[in-house]
Amino acid sequence: MRPAWAAIDLAALQHNLEALQQLAKGARILAILKANAYGHGLTRIAQQLDGVDAIGVARLDEALALRNAGVVKPIVLLEGFFAAEQLPILAASGLQPVIHSEYQLLQLEQAKGLVNPLKVWLKVDTGMHRLGVEPEQAVGFYRRLQACPNVQSEPVLMSHFASADCPQTVQNEEQRQAFAAIQAQLQAPVSFSNSAALLAAVAEHDDWVRPGLALYGVSPFAEQTGAMLNLKPVMKLQASVISVRSIGAGAGVGYGAAWHASKSTRIAVLAIGYGDGYPRTAPDGTPVFINGRRYPIVGHVSMDMLAVEVGPDSDVEVGDTGQLWGPDLPVEEVARYVGTIAYELLCNVAHRVVLDYDSV
Ligand SMILES: Cc1ncc(COP(=O)(O)O)c(C=O)c1O
Incomplete structure (x- = not known):
């Protein structure tokens, strides 16, 4: 007899990835593995997800645990860095911060002696009002990132839906429009969709999609289970x-x-x-x-x-x-x-x- 254990079905994970890849229509996959891969075990899930283009985590410790385990895939820090002292670590470990605030941009511009320029993502707040620069700041910030010697070319422009799990809500349309207005002024790769947005085709176009929950076979929608969406619980x-x-x-x-x-x-x-x-x-x-x-x-x-x-x-x-x-x-x-x-x-x-x- 065993006390609590969780059987993790890696074949189901693969099934879900393939289902999401089909929906992504050629967009690259940034698989979200924060919080111990939603409880499924960070390194093992990362090692299994060979077919994804990059991994997203929330904390530097999570990213470094992956690097220490030999994971070489691009890793995105969804909240970016928290202090300038972390920048040399990001550069040495090839970690990609999301830049969501001016203090981060300034620290990036002022950093000296980084071993490599960083690939970065610029997050715009199109209406969730959690993280991200204001829409009217976005083009200026993007240009500053392009001009910054510590930044590799082609930062990804990203935003996050607040209510993608309610596909018909007007907020999605408002966020889409705010994002499209910025996109129209930049030649930037873009990323908008989480699981719900990908499953319900809420975004207009993505170069990168960012599924988390659906990878684990779970539905983000109140009225549906993963099985109803051709997903298998992991x-x-x-x-x-x-x-x-x-x-x-x-x-x-x-x-x-x-x-x-x-x-x-x-x-x-x-x-x-x-x-x-x-x-x-x-x-x-x-x-x-x-x-x-x-x-x-x-x-x-x-x-x-x-x-x-x-x-x-x-x-x-x-x-x-x-x-x-x-x-x-x-x-x-x-x-x-x-x-x-x-x-x-x-x-x-x-x-x-x-x-x-x-x-x-
Ligand atoms: C910026 C960002 N993108 C993508 C995701 C993945 O979301 P989901 O698990 O709903 O697919 C999250 C998770 O909270 C996130 O914060």
């Missing part, structure tokens, strides 16, 4: 049943006895809890898949365990395996029960959960 989060007991009507289960049995029943305990990243906020009724059936979680999720009601006549026994999410129980659906998004569930999978690449 992660199957599992845990063993380590105890089964009978309880009488009225008995409480777990900390605070937050759930009480309405009749005599049986309770199976699985060796996974919030210490493994399974959300403590999962309410009563959140499903767990065991032996071909769904059973409801009852009571509060503990640090290392959770309880499901399997009923008085169940065949569930110690040693059985429960699936918390995966091909038989979409993580998108679990996220809905929990009141969060699949992104959060995936990237919260804790370090102690063994990622098993060979069991599928």
Whole structure:
């Protein structure tokens, strides 16, 4: 019996990549692997994604971990660099920062003695109001980057949709127009689409697309699962049943006895809890898949365990395996029960959960 583990289906990853490549219509793929490849294991996923053109991460540490593991592909830092002292490291390791603010541009212009000029991406805020230079600054910034000796030619012009998961929203059109107006003034390679924008063809044209979630077989859309989009879930989060007991009507289960049995029943305990990243906020009724059936979680999720009601006549026994999410129980659906998004569930999978690449 094993406590929590996640089987990672690398063939499913390959399937998803190929599906996205078809949608990308020749655009290059910047695969987003931040947050430990959305919980799937940074270096192993990077090594597997031979077919992509570049890898995107959020933190310098993530990029350096990849370089230390021998990954030679271009790596893009989606938030750029955080201090001028990092620039020599970026130059030496061939890392490509996203420039989103004037302080970064100034530091880049003032840097001395970099071993190589950097390939950079210029991010424009077309309406998300998170990162990016103002649309009216974009052409001037781009020209400064072109003139900067520390920058390689052809910076990529990029932006990010705030609501690509709602393809019909007017905000997408407004962002598209703001971006197109800048594009028209520059001969620049462009990048706009995340998973949702790529799946719903929200952007007009991309030279680079930036899928994250969809690579892992998960849907960014509220009403659809990955399977409905011809994607295959890569992660199957599992845990063993380590105890089964009978309880009488009225008995409480777990900390605070937050759930009480309405009749005599049986309770199976699985060796996974919030210490493994399974959300403590999962309410009563959140499903767990065991032996071909769904059973409801009852009571509060503990640090290392959770309880499901399997009923008085169940065949569930110690040693059985429960699936918390995966091909038989979409993580998108679990996220809905929990009141969060699949992104959060995936990237919260804790370090102690063994990622098993060979069991599928
Ligand atoms: C700039 C940028 N591009 C692409 C992505 C990938 O998004 P998704 O996982 O929705 O495909 C992200 C993720 O947040 C991002 O921040």
